[in-house]
Amino acid sequence: MSELLLIDDDRELCELLSSWLAQEGFRVTACHDGGSARRALAETNPAAVVLDVMLPDGSGLELLKQMRGDHPDLPVVMLSARGEPFDRILGLELGADDYLAKPCDPRELTARLRAVLRRAQPAPSGSGLELGDIRYSAVRGIASVGDQDVSLTVSEGRLLEALLRQPGEPLDKQALAQLALGRKLTLYDRSLDMHVSNLRKKLGPHADGRPRIVALRSRGYYYNV
Numbered sequence: 123m124s125e126l127l128l129i130d131d132d133r134e135l136c137e138l139l140s141s142w143l144a145q146e147g148f149r150v151t152a153c154h155d156g157g158s159a160r161r162a163l164a165e166t167n168p169a170a171v172v173l174d175v176m177l178p179d180g181s182g183l184e185l186l187k188q189m190r191g192d193h194p195d196l197p198v199v200m201l202s203a204r205g206e207p208f209d210r211i212l213g214l215e216l217g218a219d220d221y222l223a224k225p226c227d228p229r230e231l232t233a234r235l236r237a238v239l240r241r242a243q244p245a246p247s248g249s250g251l252e253l254g255d256i257r258y259s260a261v262r263g264i265a266s267v268g269d270q271d272v273s274l275t276v277s278e279g280r281l282l283e284a285l286l287r288q289p290g291e292p293l294d295k296q297a298l299a300q301l302a303l304g305r306k307l308t309l310y311d312r313s314l315d316m317h318v319s320n321l322r323k324k325l326g327p328h329a330d331g332r333p334r335i336v337a338l339r340s341r342g343y344y345y346n347v
Contacts, residue, residue, distance in 0.1 A: 135224070181220065201222050241303075253286050272325065281321055
């Protein structure tokens, strides 16, 4: 049974989702503000977090930023009534693995959680990829560029792994989304683009200034060797 931390100030919604998720095999701890959420994160080891953008004692996005510093590989799904593109993009920029706007179908939330948990499963011991000056350890969730280690989120790690396995070959966005996000992209869904942008920033360019990840209009992305 997977431990899940649900952070939302809507107590009625938390009860509804907790009941649904318990039937789906999750053990849910609900927190209704940032302070109790921080304590829960310090005292427990959840498999994933569902986080609301708006909390009574601060911004969920600030909490997300802190979580990414303390728990870089912890899967996080943002869940908020603020469904405007700016909020979704900011949440993804700060490291959320996925984003759903309220009201959402509990079945869709369950599917998203199962997808991020599947992607978070540790790879077989000793597995890793190396190409030029970059090495990626799926076990550690760490990309090493030269002598510098960079922590990646679950989605970023899966994305890098897919690109490194086919260097120089364009990967279609929908194919990448299935590999990196565990789902298809919907209309106007920029989740994959934001994860690529975050990954580019973390890895930086090649030593000669060439970009590591190249976008091809209407075709997708490839790792530039």
